[in-house]
Structure formats: structure tokens, C-alpha cells
Amino acid sequence: GAGVSQTPSNKVTEKGKYVELRCDPISGHTALYWYRQSLGQGPEFLIYFQGTGAADDSGLPNDRFFAVRPEGSVSTLKIQRTERGDSAVYLCASSLASRGPRSYNEQFFGPGTRLTVL
Amino acid sequence: DQQVKQNSPSLSVQEGRISILNCDYTNSMFDYFLWYKKYPAEGPTFLISISSIKDKNEDGRFTVFLNKSAKHLSLHIVPSQPGDSAVYFCAASATQTGANNLFFGTGTRLTVIP
Numbered sequence: 041g042a043g044v045s046q047t048p049s050n051k052v053t054e055k056g057k058y059v060e061l062r063c064d065p066i067s068g069h070t071a072l073y074w075y076r077q078s079l080g081q082g083p084e085f086l087i088y089f090q091g092t093g094a095a096d097d098s099g100l101p102n103d104r105f106f107a108v109r110p111e112g113s114v115s116t117l118k119i120q121r122t123e124r125g126d127s128a129v130y131l132c133a134s135s136l137a138s139r140g141p142r143s144y145n146e147q148f149f150g151p152g153t154r155l156t157v158l
Numbered sequence: 159d160q161q162v163k164q165n166s167p168s169l170s171v172q173e174g175r176i177s178i179l180n181c182d183y184t185n186s187m188f189d190y191f192l193w194y195k196k197y198p199a200e201g202p203t204f205l206i207s208i209s210s211i212k213d214k215n216e217d218g219r220f221t222v223f224l225n226k227s228a229k230h231l232s233l234h235i236v237p238s239q240p241g242d243s244a245v246y247f248c249a250a251s252a253t254q255t256g257a258n259n260l261f262f263g264t265g266t267r268l269t270v271i272p
Binding site for chain 1: 162164190194199200201202203204207209247249251253257258259260261262263264265
């Protein structure tokens, strides 16, 4: 079956512009995560969706960042007024639904979108 | 602050020998630990995991050891193969809070020399 897909694979934009990054999770995975990986760092958590709702958005760095998942499948990460510091690889992951505390479902990652803000 | 730390940015090992990758964590709420492997231009791929109720988990050539008192885990690969050359990330989750988001270390680049 298909894995997690992300588009575009690369995005170059100018400072101040608006960008949208898309994630298509594995079919049947109700949990979806966005992470950001800067150069030389590990992925950092941004936001987690369970179905259509954002269950945890504590990792979003500021109000320029927003994500939606209107039908509980595809998700879009939106960045307004981009800054050079937003340049990073944005990773999306999906998993089966959480079974509650003390349970863990493996997260499957997409290849990422490399965002470059000039 | 970095809650998961991998202090060795790189490691080189001869083919056939053992590779040992180390990871330390600070958050005592972490109860599930994972290792991911990453090739260039690809997303991280799950390798092996361990729950905090265990101190060892083995899967073929890969074994993860957990020392809760030291807040330390390690990944052993034996025998190492050239195809194991990649960046390895340690990750942790606090599942008892109901959260599944992962906290990652900065990665260790493993090079297995043929």
C-alpha cells in the first residue's frame, strides 16, 4: 500500500510570502503529526491531529503557523509571512488511532517538504 | 531545552563489528523509546522500540537496551553491514499522558566501512 506522501518535495519562497504544505496520510490512519527538522537537528513536534481536530498544537512556534485537516484525511500546514528562520524540512507522520494512555502506535513518516525562505 | 540527547554526532565502524549508538533523556515522564533510521531525502523509518517496563528488546541484528535509573538507552547493531550506514535518531514519548508525539535527539551518523 501507499505510504505517507507530501507535496511539494521542495518549496522555495521569498520572505514574507504565504506557503501551504500538504500531507496525505496512510489510508485508515486517524492520527496525523507534523514535525519540523532544521539543519543538524532532530525532528521537532509541531501539531497532532486525531481525526479532524487538532488534539495538541503546543509545538507550533507562533501564530504564523496553522494546520487543518477538514475531512480527517489530508492535512495542510500553512505558514504566513514566512521568515528565513522557517527554512527547514517539514515532516508529516500518520498512525492508527491512539488507544489511550500507556499505548503507542508506530508513526510512519513521509519524505518531507524542504522549505527554503530566501 | 533538549529532552533527548545524542552526544555523538558520528560513528564509524568496520563491517562485521558491533555498532553502539547512545542516547540520554531528561524527562522522567517518558515511557516509550524508539530508534529511527534515516537515509538522505527520505523520512525517518522505524527500527525498534522499547517500553519502560522492559530493559531489553531484540529484533534480529538490532537490540535496544534501556537503563531507566540512568535515563539512558543504547542501540546495538551486530554484525554491522554497509547498508546500515545512515543517520540514527533516538526518540521518546510520554504515553501515560495520552500523548503520542515524539521527542527526538539530534541524530548520530553511522558509517559502516566495508
